[in-house]
Amino acid sequence: MxxxxxxxxxxxxxxxxxxxxxxxxxxxxxxxxxxxxxxxxxxxxxxxxxxxxxxxxxxxxxxxxxxxxxxxxxxxxxxxxxxxxxxxxxxxxxxxxxxxxxxxxxxxxxxxxxxxxxxxxxxxxxxxxxxxxxxxxxxxxxxxxxxxxxxxxxxxxxxxxxxxxxxxxxxxxxxxxxxxxxxxxxxRGSLNAELVVHGKQGHSAYPQIADNPVPKLARMIDRLATAKLDGGTANFQPSNLQVTVISVPNTATNVIPGYAVAKLNIRYNDTWSRPTIETWVRNTAARAAAELDAKYDLTFSGTGDxxxxxxxxxxxxxxxxxxxxxxxxxxxxxxxxxxxxxxxxxxxxxxxxxxxxxxxxxxxxxxxxxxxxxxxxxxxxxxxxxxxxx
Structure with missing residues (x-):
């Protein structure tokens, strides 16, 4: 045909x-x-x-x-x-x-x-x-x-x-x-972030000679995820940050992992730009890490402002x-x-x-x-x- x-x-x-x-x-x-x-x-x-x-x-x-x-x-x-x-x-x-x-x-x-x-x-x-x-x-x-x-x-x-x-x-x-x-x-803009909290691997029976990164990561992402970014604008709904992945390099129940990872996705409105939303995430993570004495790395990726x-x-x-x-x-x-x-x-x-x-x-x-x-x-x-x- x-x-x-x-x-x-x-x-x-x-x-x-x-x-x-x-x-x-x-x-x-x-x-x-x-x-x-x-x-x-x-x-x-x-x-x-x-x-x-x-x-x-x-x-x-x-x-x-x-x-x-x-x-x-x-x-x-x-x-x-x-x-x-x-x-x-x-x-x-x-x-x-x-x-x-x-x-x-x-x-x-x-x-x-x-x-x-x-x-x-x-x-x-x-x-x-x-x-x-x-x-x-x-x-x-x-x-x-x-x-x-x-x-x-x-x-x-x-x-x-x-x-x-x-x-x-x-x-x-x-x-x-x-x-x-x-x-x-x-x-809205879309920004991905990866937060890696570093600890010290060890036996779960001896936490005093290890450093568990998981509770520190949990507190840091709770601080990020529960913060109100804005109330929306004339053209856009409110911005939001979602935790999409949490992982640790560990399958054993008696091992404290050496690090823990969270992946985040932020959808942001015209209150923000890519540089300003990155700055907000960096500053919020830094304040939480200072309170927890956490060592961490934070990286960003994304293609849509x-x-x-x-x-x-x-x-x-x-x-x-x-x-x-x-x-x-x-x-x-x-x-x-x-x-x-x-x-x-x-x-x-x-x-x-x-x-x-x-x-x-x-x-x-x-x-x-x-x-x-x-x-x-x-x-x-x-x-x-x-x-x-x-």
């Missing part, structure tokens, strides 16, 4: 049938390239690598060379299927049952990519090209993985070519209950498109985890809008066929209004 690129359902099914679990491309990017090139897009396959990480295949496709330059960003990589036996349908079959399209990536986010491609091609066919400006796709294969060899490096590649993006829509599934509920205009896209042309154009198609006035929110918008916000205003996210990463991930069609209409209205306004 010949694939009709302007049919979002068929395109979503075809993408789902590519078993592109991070970092495998599995034909998904090739499929998109084969759809976009005949429509006039210039496509670049960008393979990036870094020692200790898998190579990642990415796709940049652009139609036009002028401004304004509107980009759609997304990812074809998906998380593993999990319990394969628990799926009602094969996870990579792209089957439709009772009006629902099932498959890994149906929501996050192959369905969203299919909807935007279909909307873009309908718009281009209607006008015989772009009336003005440029339209592009930034599609990575690394969003669900370490996010090292994907969007961040694609943006560096664009910068080296002096390509400017004026606005970007990321197709992350943003709606909690119904299409049109929310547009995400920002994200807090950001918010203020209402303007991009936000209003998308909001109007959502309302015109669904009748709903979407809330402007900043909830959820992280996405590749955390990289894109450094080059242009960025928002996120996609499908209903209630089944992402789950067994039997699915979206309704009706929602895919509605999303295509929303994206189509958004593209049209963006290029005819301003």
């Amino acid at each position: 010949t694939l009709v690129p302007t049919d979002p359902i068929a395109l979503a099914q075809a993408l789902i049938r590519c078993e592109s679990v991070t970092p495998d491309e599995a034909g998904a990017l090739t499929l998109l390239q084969n759809v976009l090139e005949p429509a006039g897009f210039t496509c670049h396959r960008l393979i990036f690598s870094e020692p200790g990480t898998p190579d990642v295949d990415n796709l940049y496709a652009r139609l036009g060379s002028g401004r304004p330059h509107l980009s759609f960003a997304g990812h074809t990589d998906v998380v593993p299927v999990g319990n394969d036996a628990g799926w009602t349908v094969p996870p990579f079959a792209g089957e439709i049952r009772d009006g629902l399209l099932y498959g890994r990536g149906a929501v996050d986010m192959k369905g969203c990519i299919a909807a935007f491609v279909a909307a873009a091609l309908k718009y281009i066919h209607h006008y015989g090209g772009l009336p003005r400006g440029s339209l592009s796709f930034l599609i990575t294969g690394d969003e669900e993985g370490p996010s090292i060899n994907g969007t961040a490096k694609m943006l560096d590649w664009l910068k080296a070519r002096d390509e400017v993006v004026d606005a970007c829509l990321v197709g992350e599934p943003s709606n909690p209950h119904a299409l049109g509920d929310e547009i995400r205009i920002g994200r 807090v950001f918010v896209t203020q209402p303007g042309r991009l936000v209003s154009t998308l909001k109007d498109a959502v309302k015109s198609v669904t009748g709903r006035v979407p809330a402007l929110t900043t909830g959820g985890g992280t996405s590749d918008a955390r990289f894109i916000k450094d080059i242009c205003p960025v928002v996120e809008f996609g499908l209903v996210n209630s089944t992402i990463h789950q067994v039997d991930e699915h979206t309704s066929v009706a929602d895919l069609k509605l999303l295509t209409d929303i994206y189509g209205r958004f593209i049209s209004n963006y290029f005819t306004s301003g």
Whole structure:
């Protein structure tokens, strides 16, 4: 059967049938390239690598060379299927049952990519090209993985070519209950920390000649985890610190370990920046350690600083498109985890809008066929209004 690129359902099914679990491309990017090139897009396959990480295949496709330059960003990589036996349908079959399209990536986010491609091609066919400006796709294969060899490096590649993006829509599934509920205009920052408290290994019967790090670690993380970081801001919910891992290098019940480790994740709002939240954690840990006479190391990692896209042309154009198609006035929110918008916000205003996210990463991930069609209409209205306004 010949694939009709302007049919979002068929395109979503075809993408789902590519078993592109991070970092495998599995034909998904090739499929998109084969759809976009005949429509006039210039496509670049960008393979990036870094020692200790898998190579990642990415796709940049652009139609036009002028401004304004509107980009759609997304990812074809998906998380593993999990319990394969628990799926009602094969996870990579792209089957439709009772009006629902099932498959890994149906929501996050192959369905969203299919909807935007279909909307873009309908718009281009209607006008015989772009009336003005440029339209592009930034599609990575690394969003669900370490996010090292994907969007961040694609943006560096664009910068080296002096390509400017004026606005970007990321197709992350943003709606909690119904299409049109929310547009995400920002994200909290995400910071990881590892706290290692050092002691002295010994026999548990002779604690006087050992130094148990576990109680000291427990008191330090209690001090960190119970502190109130802030009360939230106009755009964000309160910041929070969560202890996610506690471990010791010991399986024997009669041995005091030599060290103990805790891993923390901090989600912070615009009260903070990456440097200021790190300073708060360092100072709080130092005060607790001084009281406990604890020796410790504290290290940080993380790739997402807090950001918010203020209402303007991009936000209003998308909001109007959502309302015109669904009748709903979407809330402007900043909830959820992280996405590749955390990289894109450094080059242009960025928002996120996609499908209903209630089944992402789950067994039997699915979206309704009706929602895919509605999303295509929303994206189509958004593209049209963006290029005819301003």
